[in-house]
Amino acid sequence: MTTPVYAVENLIIDLYTPTVSVRAVDGASFEIHPGETLAIVGESGSGKTVMTLGPLGLLPEGVAIDMRGTARADGRDLVAMSQSELSAMRGGEFGVIFQDPMSALNPMLKIGPQLAEQARRHAGLSAADARKEAVSLLARTGIPDPADRYDRYPHELSGGMLQRAMIALALAAKPRVLIADEPTTALDATVQAQILALIRQIQKEDGIAVVLITHDIGAVSVLADRVIVLYAGQIAEEGSAIDVLTRPVHPYTKGLLASVPDFRSEISSGTREIPGLPPNQTKVEPGCRFAERCSIAQPSCLARRPTLLPVGDGSVLHRAACPVVLNAQGVAHQ
Amino acid sequence: MRRMFLRRAGLALFLMLAATALTFAIVTAAPGNVAALIAERAAGAGADGEMIKRIADELGLNDPLPVRYVHWLGKAVAGDLGESLRTGKPMMDEFAERIPVTALLLFGGGVIALVLSIGLGLWGAVSNGGVVDRLLHGAALIGASTPNFFVAAMLVIVFAVGLGWVPSFGASGATSWLLPWFTIALFPASVLARVVRVNLQEAMSRPFATTGFAKGLSRRGVLLREALPNIAVPFITTFGAQFTLMIIGAIVVERVFGLNGVGAFFIEAIRFRDFVGMQAVLTLFVVFFVSVNLFVDLIAMFADPRLRRARRA
Numbered sequence: 001m002t003t004p005v006y007a008v009e010n011l012i013i014d015l016y017t018p019t020v021s022v023r024a025v026d027g028a029s030f031e032i033h034p035g036e037t038l039a040i041v042g043e044s045g046s047g048k049t050v051m052t053l054g055p056l057g058l059l060p061e062g063v064a065i066d067m068r069g070t071a072r073a074d075g076r077d078l079v080a081m082s083q084s085e086l087s088a089m090r091g092g093e094f095g096v097i098f099q100d101p102m103s104a105l106n107p108m109l110k111i112g113p114q115l116a117e118q119a120r121r122h123a124g125l126s127a128a129d130a131r132k133e134a135v136s137l138l139a140r141t142g143i144p145d146p147a148d149r150y151d152r153y154p155h156e157l158s159g160g161m162l163q164r165a166m167i168a169l170a171l172a173a174k175p176r177v178l179i180a181d182e183p184t185t186a187l188d189a190t191v192q193a194q195i196l197a198l199i200r201q202i203q204k205e206d207g208i209a210v211v212l213i214t215h216d217i218g219a220v221s222v223l224a225d226r227v228i229v230l231y232a233g234q235i236a237e238e239g240s241a242i243d244v245l246t247r248p249v250h251p252y253t254k255g256l257l258a259s260v261p262d263f264r265s266e267i268s269s270g271t272r273e274i275p276g277l278p279p280n281q282t283k284v285e286p287g288c289r290f291a292e293r294c295s296i297a298q299p300s301c302l303a304r305r306p307t308l309l310p311v312g313d314g315s316v317l318h319r320a321a322c323p324v325v326l327n328a329q330g331v332a333h334q
Numbered sequence: 335m336r337r338m339f340l341r342r343a344g345l346a347l348f349l350m351l352a353a354t355a356l357t358f359a360i361v362t363a364a365p366g367n368v369a370a371l372i373a374e375r376a377a378g379a380g381a382d383g384e385m386i387k388r389i390a391d392e393l394g395l396n397d398p399l400p401v402r403y404v405h406w407l408g409k410a411v412a413g414d415l416g417e418s419l420r421t422g423k424p425m426m427d428e429f430a431e432r433i434p435v436t437a438l439l440l441f442g443g444g445v446i447a448l449v450l451s452i453g454l455g456l457w458g459a460v461s462n463g464g465v466v467d468r469l470l471h472g473a474a475l476i477g478a479s480t481p482n483f484f485v486a487a488m489l490v491i492v493f494a495v496g497l498g499w500v501p502s503f504g505a506s507g508a509t510s511w512l513l514p515w516f517t518i519a520l521f522p523a524s525v526l527a528r529v530v531r532v533n534l535q536e537a538m539s540r541p542f543a544t545t546g547f548a549k550g551l552s553r554r555g556v557l558l559r560e561a562l563p564n565i566a567v568p569f570i571t572t573f574g575a576q577f578t579l580m581i582i583g584a585i586v587v588e589r590v591f592g593l594n595g596v597g598a599f600f601i602e603a604i605r606f607r608d609f610v611g612m613q614a615v616l617t618l619f620v621v622f623f624v625s626v627n628l629f630v631d632l633i634a635m636f637a638d639p640r641l642r643r644a645r646r647a
């Protein structure tokens with residue numbers, strides 16, 4: 001197989017603020033290859049953002065971060081990189097779009113020149129060519145009248161248009177990985193579908209890797225090749241989108257899918273919330289993090305931390321971290 | 335924009351009227367008899383009750399306060415602020431001589447405060463909690479809590495008396511302005527440096543800063559390109575407020591450094607109970623306050639594209 005464009009292994013990320021310390025990511029691994037779309041799902045606070053953006057140094061200032069494990073982009077070690085190498089990596093290999101384009105785009109800067117600058121820096125274009133490139137990027141992301149929008153400020157565009165501009169900005173330096181952190185959460189329902197279609201189209205045309213962080217199971221089913229289900233900084237289940245969505249194994253995944261309205265799945269009989277709240281991630285305890293909310297938890301669940309093991313449904317990629325279910329299915333584990 | 339401007343200008347006019355009326359009332363109510371003062375100055379010890387009464391009648395000093403204010407206002411609008419009771423010269427002539435001195439003091443101090451505060455605020459943000467940041471924080475606290483006269487004394491002792499680099503007194507050449515400028519700039523520079531530093535920090539924790547990092551900018555790049563433009567409005571507003579306050583500083587600084595400006599004149603006016611002079615200077619201060627604020631509001635509106643759009647609507 002090719003070198004993954006982005007991969008982390010046994011990643012542990014502790015966050016420290018003056019008041020709290022949190023183990024936001026607790027031994028997670030993932031990798032993504034060119035042309036692939038990886039969805040990361042999980043409740044709010046499960047560590048989706050920290051896991052994907054943390055190794056790139058893209059967490060907000062004011063949080064001290066302690067990272068262990070390995071993180072590589074295109075085989076290059078992100079952990080060992082100098083600040084300037086990491087900056088170059090962020091500006092070249094990765095494009096990022098965020099949840100709320102209104103706050104993620106600088107209110108004091110015009111949209112177009114930012115795109116032009118990215119294109120310029122990446123491809124060494126002349127000012128005039130960079131402007132053309134920026135306008136064509138705006139056109140490509142479906143922004144009507146792009147030459148006019150070039151000189152607009154963020155507040156002059158609607159949320160959907162802004163998210164398109166954000167996507168254009170992320171693409172301007174021709175990245176190999178596009179990270180979309182809940183790209184549709186802040187948008188109107190009608191616009192959501194358009195933005196997802198745009199991401200899909202770009203992914204197809206450019207063959208780039210897409211990491212899609214989302215709460216939207218519908219989006220996962222449409223876009224994703226593979227899915228990671230994150231719970232309290234740990235991976236509960238992972239596998240192909242079809243496997244995870246139609247044959248979920250982990251009780252948390254089942255609960256998550258059941259809590260989605262009108263998602264076709266044999267488990268869902270109406271919408272149900274997962275009872276209880278995510279655990280307090282300030283203390284790191286042994287055992288399964290989900291045990292206290294789990295309907296099939298056994299005393300042994302609290303004793304040992306479950307590891308990800310193949311589910312045994314014929315797909316080696318489909319793995320879950322729940323010995324109770326796997327035992328019941330007769331899957332041997334060590 | 336036009337309507338907004340007219341509204342601001344109208345408000346400014348109203349503020350000027352209210353403030354001059356208030357100062358007029360206060361100055362008039364202050365102890366001391368203008369007519370007696372004038373009579374004394376004209377006739378020396380020979381001023382008698384009758385003369386005083388005649389002068390008071392001539393000047394309309396026995397009219398009710400509102401009438402006198404309107405009278406004063408009418409002349410002021412026509413450019414006549416009366417004659418100083420102390421020097422006997424028309425206040426407009428006094429101002430023509432002294433405003434340039436004060437203006438130069440404020441302008442130089444303002445430029446120094448502007449440059450220092452942005453430079454040091456940025457430097458602190460680049461250092462971000464490092465030694466430089468903490469030293470600058472401490473320096474700003476000291477700078478904002480040391481009174482003008484003390485700063486002036488220290489600067490004079492070190493640079494004029496000790497090192498002999500600059501004159502300690504009077505306006506004689508470019509170097510003579512350095513000490514007054516730095517003295518008057520110290521307080522606003524300290525306050526503004528903190529404003530820059532704190533607002534930069536706040537901007538750096540906003541999502542658009544993360545976008546800046548994602549674009550591939552270095553931290554310094556994000557500070558300059560993304561964060562700095564975003565502090566424009568709070569900075570301009572605070573700068574305006576600090577700049578108007580510098581006129582208060584000018585009263586002390588002009589006196590200490592022997593500059594013949596409006597501030598020094600004001601102190602003399604108080605000492606000689608020169609009510610006409612006091613009222614004229616206070617009026618000038620009011621006009622200065624109000625017009626600087628108006629100007630600053632307009633600049634802030636232009637600095638922020640979101641406010642700028644309001645003018646198109």
Ligand SMILES: Nc1ncnc2c1ncn2[C@@H]1O[C@H](COP(=O)(O)OP(=O)(O)OP(=O)(O)O)[C@@H](O)[C@H]1O
Nearest residue numbers: 022024043044045046047048049050051060063281
């Ligand atoms: N800036 C921060 N300061 C303090 N704690 C943080 C910060 N960012 C994240 N955390 C903590 O790290 C953990 C993981 O957060 P993260 O943002 O990765 O979750 P998420 O899955 O992306 O959630 P959401 O769906 O709400 O975006 C949470 O416990 C959160 O409280």
Ligand SMILES: [Mg+2]
Nearest residue numbers: 048049050181
């Ligand atoms: Mg998140």
